Amino acid sequence: MDTHLEVHEWLGCQEKSGRVPAPNLRPVAMEPKSARVVWGERVVTRMTAPFKAKGVFTNLAPYDSELYRARRMLAETVLGYLVTQPESNRYVVAAVRRVSANILKWWTDFRKRTAKTDEDLVKHAEKYLYGKTSYGRLEFQRSATDNINMWCGLIQDTRQANVPSVMCLHDHFGRILSSFDKGSREGGIYEAWGRTLRPEGAGGWLHKDLRGRDESAKPEDAKVTDLPGLLQTDWGMCPFDVNKCLQRLGLNVDGMRTQARIRARDWVKYSAARMHAGFRQGLEDYNLYYIAGPSGTTATLFMTAFAFGLQPKTDECRQYLLAIIGYLVGGGMHSCHESFSTASLAGVSQEAGKELVYALGKYSRMMPNDFRRSRLYDDWACEFWDVASPGAAQSWASMRT
Numbered sequence: 369m370d371t372h373l374e375v376h377e378w379l380g381c382q383e384k385s386g387r388v389p390a391p392n393l394r395p396v397a398m399e400p401k402s403a404r405v406v407w408g409e410r411v412v413t414r415m416t417a418p419f420k421a422k423g424v425f426t427n428l429a430p431y432d433s434e435l436y437r438a439r440r441m442l443a444e445t446v447l448g449y450l451v452t453q454p455e456s457n458r459y460v461v462a463a464v465r466r467v468s469a470n471i472l473k474w475w476t477d478f479r480k481r482t483a484k485t486d487e488d489l490v491k492h493a494e495k496y497l498y499g500k501t502s503y504g505r506l507e508f509q510r511s512a513t514d515n516i517n518m519w520c521g522l523i524q525d526t527r528q529a530n531v532p533s534v535m536c537l538h539d540h541f542g543r544i545l546s547s548f549d550k551g552s553r554e555g556g557i558y559e560a561w562g563r564t565l566r567p568e569g570a571g572g573w574l575h576k577d578l579r580g581r582d583e584s585a586k587p588e589d590a591k592v593t594d595l596p597g598l599l600q601t602d603w604g605m606c607p608f609d610v611n612k613c614l615q616r617l618g619l620n621v622d623g624m625r626t627q628a629r630i631r632a633r634d635w636v637k638y639s640a641a642r643m644h645a646g647f648r649q650g651l652e653d654y655n656l657y658y659i660a661g662p663s664g665t666t667a668t669l670f671m672t673a674f675a676f677g678l679q680p681k682t683d684e685c686r687q688y689l690l691a692i693i694g695y696l697v698g699g700g701m702h703s704c705h706e707s708f709s710t711a712s713l714a715g716v717s718q719e720a721g722k723e724l725v726y727a728l729g730k731y732s733r734m735m736p737n738d739f740r741r742s743r744l745y746d747d748w749a750c751e752f753w754d755v756a757s758p759g760a761a762q763s764w765a766s767m768r769t
Contacts, residue, residue, distance in 0.1 A: 387750045388757070394767060395754040397428040398435060403613035405431070405439075405754050433764060435607050436755065437657045440729075441703075442610060443752035445597030446617065447731075448698030449624050450744060451690050452531040459739035460694065461527070463678060463687035464534060468523040470676035471541050474554055475520070484548055486512035492547065496540050501587050501630045503699025504532030532627070535695035539665060542672030558675040565667035565713050573644040574710075579661030580643030581636055590635035596624035597698050598633050598659065616751055631700030632660040647709070654729045655764035656705045663702045666692055666710040674714075681715045686736040689716050708734050727761040 389407040396408035406428060429435065450456055490512040497519075498508050506522075509515045522530060523537055542558060549555045566574050573579070593601060603610050603621065611620050638658045640648055651658060666689075673688050674680060689711050696702040705728065712726035716734065727733060732740055732749070739745050749756040 388753050395431040397431050398608055400429050400608045403608040429607055433655050436655055438607055440755040441598045441657060443755050444697050444704050445599050446748060448597045448694050452694035452698050454529050456744055457531055459736055460687050460691035463684040464691050467538060467673045467676045467678055471523060478549055482548060486516055490515045493540055497536060500592060502536060503627060503629050504536035531691055532695050535691055538672050539669050542668050554675040558671045561671040561674050565670055566664060573647050573662045574664050577642060578644040580638050580658060581661060582639040585635055585637040587630050587635050590630050592628045592630055594625045594628040596626055598700050617747060633700040636660045650728050653763045656729055657703060659703045659706060663707045663710045665696060666707045670714050683737050685716045689734060690736055729761055731756055732758040
């Protein structure tokens with residue numbers, strides 16, 4: 369190793385001042401046992417691991433592209449987990465509650481007008497609300513009427529305590545709207561937003577042949593897991609001690625375990641040849657990881673939300689996006705980038721009242737104001753500053769020069 373490298377150890381949430389590295393520093397290595405990032409003024413290009421720096425650190429791992437992706441995946445797992453917990457879901461509840469209340473109003477009117485029976489509507493739901501690949505899935509009730517009463521009861525809960533189940537239901541009510549009530553005012557709004565948020569035509573990034581999915585992979589290829597978010601099944605093989613990192617945020621893997629399900633993270637396989645060229649370039653340039661491709665569920669959830677009263681380009685949109693992150697990223701179905709990219713089509717990202725385009729790989733502009741100003745977000749961002757620092761998008765190549 370170049371012994372002239374000046375390094376700076378950043379202790380994250382253990383420090384009460386100077387919580388983030390100076391702007392001129394960048395991540396150069398990690399101490400795996402403590403999961404602490406080592407920051408330096410320039411990137412080391414000639415080194416082997418383990419190595420020593422100034423006699424202070426031992427057994428450091430180089431901060432390479434694989435480590436960067438692992439750090440980002442853990443950061444997003446934590447973010448998805450935090451916003452779905454009853455003690456911290458206040459940052460999403462206003463937007464979710466608004467959509468739920470308007471769904472219930474429409475539902476009451478729709479049931480008066482439709483000839484569809486309870487059995488018809490429940491049959492339409494089986495794949496999405498009760499399947500093993502659904503995060504937030506519900507327990508099937510004996511009668512169709514009991515199932516529908518359960519749906520309404522969950523979204524009537526003004527605390528919106530079970531965010532994954534409520535978001536799963538929002539998406540389901542959107543499918544009912546699209547399938548059986550297209551002629552209504554709400555149905556028209558849903559379809560209109562679909563043309564913006566789900567560009568599925570030839571060449572569009574949500575076209576089924578351009579989402580980067582290997583057609584040979586199937587959900588049944590993966591095992592059911594209760595691991596949180598996007599955490600790898602063999603998480604003990606992660607290039608750093610995951611629990612040491614989590615402990616600085618008052619968390620641990622076992623305490624974060626959640627509803628058992630089959631995650632897209634475990635069964636979808638990436639095929640670069642089947643990925644939209646522009647989206648693929650973004651993954652490569654910014655060293656972003658792939659889970660399942662651009663998020664169609666983010667699109668349909670916003671289509672539902674706009675149909676049921678959420679106003680575009682508002683802070684409530686970012687609240688709703690954060691709830692989507694809790695649902696999809698927390699469930700292991702998509703990365704933040706895959707969801708943010710779709711959300712940006714709705715103009716969700718704003719800063720100081722000015723609409724902005726999503727900065728690839730960045731988080732702060734996509735967060736609702738109250739959450740971005742909270743200690744919860746500050747602690748999370750400080751712990752994962754190497755992937756969560758604010759500002760303009762920065763390519764991987766520019767980070768390493």
